[in-house]
Amino acid sequence: MAERVMMKGNEAIAEGAIRAGCRCFFGYPITPQNEVPEYMSRRMPEVGGVFIQAESEVSAINMVYGAAGAGVRAMTSSSSPGVSLKMEGISYIAGAELPCVIVNVARGGPGLGGLTPSQADYFQATKGGGHGDYRLIVFAPASVQEIIDLMFEAFVTADKYRNPAMVLADGLLGQMMEPVVMKELADLKMPPKPWATTGMVERAQNVVNSLGLVGEDLEKINQRLQQKYREIEANEIRFEDDGTADADLVVVAYGTSARIAKSAIAKAKAEGKKVGLLRLITLWPFPKQKIAELAKAGKEFLVIEMSAGQMIEDVQLASGGQTPVHFYGRLNGAIPTVTEAYQAIMKYMTGKGVE
Amino acid sequence: MERVFGRAAALQDRVNHYCPGCTHGVIHRLVAEAIDDLQVREKTIAIAPVGCAVLAYNYFNCDSQQAAHGRAPAVATGVKRVLPDRIVFTYQGDGDLASIGMAEIVHAANRGENITVIFINNAIYGMTGGQMAPTTLPGQKTTTSPFGRDVKTMGNPIRVTEMLNTLQGPAFLARVSVHDPKHVAKAKEAIRKSFETQVNGQGFSMVEVLSTCPTNWGLAPTEALKWLETNMIPQYPLGIFRTPEEVAK
Numbered sequence A: 001m002a003e004r005v006m007m008k009g010n011e012a013i014a015e016g017a018i019r020a021g022c023r024c025f026f027g028y029p030i031t032p033q034n035e036v037p038e039y040m041s042r043r044m045p046e047v048g049g050v051f052i053q054a055e056s057e058v059s060a061i062n063m064v065y066g067a068a069g070a071g072v073r074a075m076t077s078s079s080s081p082g083v084s085l086k087m088e089g090i091s092y093i094a095g096a097e098l099p100c101v102i103v104n105v106a107r108g109g110p111g112l113g114g115l116t117p118s119q120a121d122y123f124q125a126t127k128g129g130g131h132g133d134y135r136l137i138v139f140a141p142a143s144v145q146e147i148i149d150l151m152f153e154a155f156v157t158a159d160k161y162r163n164p165a166m167v168l169a170d171g172l173l174g175q176m177m178e179p180v181v182m183k184e185l186a187d188l189k190m191p192p193k194p195w196a197t198t199g200m201v202e203r204a205q206n207v208v209n210s211l212g213l214v215g216e217d218l219e220k221i222n223q224r225l226q227q228k229y230r231e232i233e234a235n236e237i238r239f240e241d242d243g244t245a246d247a248d249l250v251v252v253a254y255g256t257s258a259r260i261a262k263s264a265i266a267k268a269k270a271e272g273k274k275v276g277l278l279r280l281i282t283l284w285p286f287p288k289q290k291i292a293e294l295a296k297a298g299k300e301f302l303v304i305e306m307s308a309g310q311m312i313e314d315v316q317l318a319s320g321g322q323t324p325v326h327f328y329g330r331l332n333g334a335i336p337t338v339t340e341a342y343q344a345i346m347k348y349m350t351g352k353g354v355e
Numbered sequence B: 001m002e003r004v005f006g007r008a009a010a011l012q013d014r015v016n017h018y019c020p021g022c023t024h025g026v027i028h029r030l031v032a033e034a035i036d037d038l039q040v041r042e043k044t045i046a047i048a049p050v051g052c053a054v055l056a057y058n059y060f061n062c063d064s065q066q067a068a069h070g071r072a073p074a075v076a077t078g079v080k081r082v083l084p085d086r087i088v089f090t091y092q093g094d095g096d097l098a099s100i101g102m103a104e105i106v107h108a109a110n111r112g113e114n115i116t117v118i119f120i121n122n123a124i125y126g127m128t129g130g131q132m133a134p135t136t137l138p139g140q141k142t143t144t145s146p147f148g149r150d151v152k153t154m155g156n157p158i159r160v161t162e163m164l165n166t167l168q169g170p171a172f173l174a175r176v177s178v179h180d181p182k183h184v185a186k187a188k189e190a191i192r193k194s195f196e197t198q199v200n201g202q203g204f205s206m207v208e209v210l211s212t213c214p215t216n217w218g219l220a221p222t223e224a225l226k227w228l229e230t231n232m233i234p235q236y237p238l239g240i241f242r243t244p245e246e247v248a249k
């Protein structure tokens, strides 16, 4: 039976993971995601799982590597400076093709930054962060309910492609409380993991590894990885299209700024403006084709981000210079208000002479 | 005819890449024999380090994971916690364990993780071409201490086993050497005991093995064995530092 409860975003991350079959959590405290390890430390023993407060983010992600390599659903969560530390392990996990989930409840940077919400980790999440040619499947929830739903999707997709998935939220989503519908623990049919290192009883040796010492071998490994990434791009792009078809201006946003954009768009629409919203649910794979089509149809774009402008580069690339791509951003630690987002929308509507 | 000597089942039938005279090979064999003796090969998972033993999974005949530099104890923790009835061991050099991975080894030991650590101390970074390690002896020349390790600016060699022996977590701690047959026999005994500690669920075990690096020490294999005996043992005294029986008391 589905139950309706009030929940904090960070708790939803934890409970959503458990309901998705996650049975081990390795983490290290950092604000604003501390409720995740705190919740896990209470709940994991109840479901027969493993909780370890690691000595560092570096250790936590490497514990995830070990556990994921042994074939179980494993996760870690952190916030921006901690996620930077995890990047070493994430690169190894991607190289060894292990499924797992990494959550970033992002805060402002660079450096120690601050504790307030930010979207300035977009580049790190979608372009690497760790070394080498690898990709994370990056999910960007915009509500507490969606956090729960996407935690499930993240584990399933990670398993499907043997690839690490990241859930990129921000401090506001982590701290906000909203009513959610908790589904019963699903029938967690996990795919078989014949590659896992579980002991070689009646089978050949399994090795979890990201080493390719011979140059050409390593190139082959990378070609296979790239092939997998193309497959993910073909199958896993997710976005919410809210009236882009008959819009003159398409707002592109994700997470918290998409929520704010939504209210601002409603206000502009009430005044008869033709504005639509393209809310990204996966940041990678990125909806290149969708944006190219909208650009071809002559629509202008407004990217709203809580950063100096990171995702705007992907929108510009995808639109191929066919129409203008505008930007409204607030830097680390500042959240745009609905009024500011509305004013930004009106500015570019006005500029276009469609008033 | 009765067969009295052969390859350990826990070793693959493969020529290893270690330099001639390097004692990594001997130590691999001792580890494999311990696994065979305890009949746990099919449920053992090896964690390979970054260092000369990075390819250990090509030699040990058991499931294996290759870890990032220094992180093997964290990886082993992840494996062991989700598969508590399996036998998990790491095989790590001194650069791997005592430098970049110092936090990982201290905390795995302190948590009393029921894993086994085989710690190869050859007082130098082998794989990267002979740079100074945390275990390099005072005055020892390496490519990054070309005038000899000056303890005033480069610190003193770290005695890892003594350091871990200050923690309450470990159940078995020993330092052994493989510079002659008598010591190889003792090393074998300690390595076996370290695996037995894990099989019995008694907690964290580590054997530090003094090992040679003829290539980077710039010595012939036999001279290297002699150098180990005369220079390393005084700095790194051999012995059993702790046993599960003492812990139980």
Ligand SMILES: Cc1ncc(C[n+]2csc(CCOP(=O)(O)OP(=O)(O)O)c2C)c(N)n1
Residues within 6 Å of the ligand: B050, B051, B052, B053, B069, B092, B093, B094, B095, B096, B097, B120, B122, B124, B125, B126, B127, B128, B133
């Ligand atoms: C993060 C990182 N830093 C540095 C290296 C380069 N590296 C490879 S092996 C090694 C030293 C290994 O020395 P040790 O652990 O003593 O093992 P040995 O080679 O002597 O057996 C280093 C520094 C690396 N692979 N990764």
Ligand code: SF4
Residues within 6 Å of the ligand: B017, B018, B019, B021, B022, B023, B024, B052, B122, B126, B127, B212, B213, B214, B215, B216
């Ligand atoms: S470099 Fe040194 S430690 Fe490495 S295999 Fe050669 S002799 Fe052994």
